[in-house]
Amino acid sequence: MARPDLHQRVAAARAQREARGRTRTRRSVSRRDGTGCEVDGRWLLDFCGNDYLGLAQHFAVVDALQDTAARDGAGGVASHLVCGHHAAHDALEKEVADWLGTPRALLFGSGFMANLAVLQALLGDGDACVQDRLNHASLIDAARLAGCRLRRYPHADAEGAIRQLRSLPEGAAILATDGVFSMDGDVAPLRQLALVARAQRALLYVDDAHGVGVLGPEGRGSVAAAKLGVAQVPLQLATLGKALGSYGAVVAGDADLIQHLAETARPYLYTTALPPALAAAALAAVKLARKDQWRRDKLQATIAHFRAGAVQRGLSLLPSDSAIQPLQVGDDRVASAMAAALEDRGFWVAAIRPPSVPEGGARLRITLGAGHERLQVDALLEALERARDQVAGHRDGTTVVTPAAARA
Template identity: 40%
Template sequence: MPQDPFDWTDDAARHRADAGLVRTLRPRPATSALLDLASNDYLGLTRRPEITQAAAEAARRWGAGATGSRLVTGSTELHAELERELAEFCGFEAALVFSSGYAANLAALTALGAHGSLIVSDAGNHASIVDGCRLSRAETAVVAHADPEAVRKTLDAHPGRRALVVSDSVFSVDGDAAPLREFAEVCRSHGAALVVDDAHGLGVLGEGGRGALNAAGLAGDTGVVATLTLSKSLGSQGGAVLGPARVIDHLVNAARTFIFDTGLAPAAAGAALASLRLLRREPGLADRARAVATTLYERLAGAGQTAVRPDAAVVSVQAPSPESAVRWAADCRAAGLAVGCFRPPSVPDGISRIRLTARADLTDRQIGTALSTILATAPAG
């Protein structure tokens, strides 16, 4: 009798269970009593009435879906409007919107890091960057985290080669920021491009939330490309690549996740555009998100917890072990607080932690409740 072709998945499931690494979907209800410090809704815009209204109006006007790829029927006037305003807000010449931030990173790296070129990638980069490097067919050199000298040495070892350096602006596990100015200096001296994923910087860093590249004085630099997501500070869905117009034109013609993917749904584009305009009107949202993160860090560190000082809106708090991190997050949830939980192999440094995401709309009372819950459930040791 022929063997079942998926029997091997049972072995894989047993190995995951033995290692304590089983992932489980937990569908959330439309409304919840949980205090949310787990999502990436940094500015608290996902449920703002004007944002949800913009999504609904876009769906009514343009339809529920984009109906096709961007080069066929999936580009609407709404997409073009969003691209113009994203580029202007962030300080770049042009922008291109994708169905997700993941797709945007794959596009930038596969289209700009062609076979025969070199990609220098930070060891702490997001999985979408890792996958983009793999799919690019370029040679990839993974260098020490946030280390400009390691980047310099790698480029020195490949003189005259077409190269790009890629890094998150703010790393999603610990919330630390990359040394973007130093990276840019190294890139300029070697004729390399710099690609920065600003998923966790947009809406939180820079003037009025214009992002980490704005804060570093690199927005619009001719050797810099930014990728970002619309699903964090802008509270919607989708992604974008920003940079010189000739680079964006190249992506339109060469990026497979643009050419062959269905365009971003109009509702998501409409919501993102409304959020962007709201951020223009309320630039203090970025300051508030950072202030909440600082408060969380200072109170936790002052209470003896090993927390990482946040550079944006992510606060990481170390746990003694993977098991204690899982238990800590579960105990917080049982007490009415949602927090993130990171443990090996998802964390490259092997240190387990809970992760808190600050939100600009949290009240002082909610912050106090969150801190009390975290400290009351903290594991010993």
């Protein structure tokens, strides 16, 4: 039997994406200034980034990056356990552990790598990982690569989680969930999941990429907001590239588990350490996030204002009190057309389509930050209403006639 031609397979897959309106276009940002950015020669207001606290360009964060780079260079040099572990890495890990109220923390190059590390280091053949159906792709891929059984329960359904755990044979189990779901913006029922994990002798792991910095006392995230600690959530992930405006991720939690990750997790052992300058920038961002409560207060006021305005205009937002405010559309081409109409009016909002969301779940993923002003939010609301009406006026059956390039 002849082997399939991979070029033909790729061409066929591309044709299928084009037919379904699911091609993706990478855009280049040439300059940023707060919530504004220059994209392909046009100045747009950014309502799709994850800089929730407005720290990515804060002078203290940038100064820390520049000063450390000038002193220690641009690279991480080697893996942490060879000679790449720097004092800046150590200081960042200790600061995050103290902030989140955990004994230890371990720094990774990205949240994707961190999730791979946790599940691959702790699970194997005969074990299981039970996950929310809407978990981030990195958690799903991590379970598959760990070689364990992967079971998924209906979104935010603690009873579904316990049914899945009860159905498993003997073996270690991790119950894994996003803290704040990246495409829906809602928060996992962590207190109920903690009870499920305890009853079924499973370890509860929370990927709090979109919660840390935004939710809970001092911005400690969804775990702290649920009044849970290491006893209930032995491991949690805090990303550095969203509310903290820098890059990388930290897994924080039980000291013995963190030590095990440091000694055995392949994504930690076999990759170059994060550049010290990036660790220094993240450390400065963490300190700002801890003390600047006004950033979270302003963000929450902006979220409330946006949602109230959306209700007045009949915009169908999903239920979310987080910085992620999805406008449900359903049709892939409608989502892309609305994103294009918004861009024509100077707003950058991402159209999210399958496989990032379930079939029929296409949406505009609107993200808000402490840097957004009320007048900007009001202008976005008006543009959303007009884009909805414009696209509706060009519909022909179920197909949107208005041409638009895919924006995400």
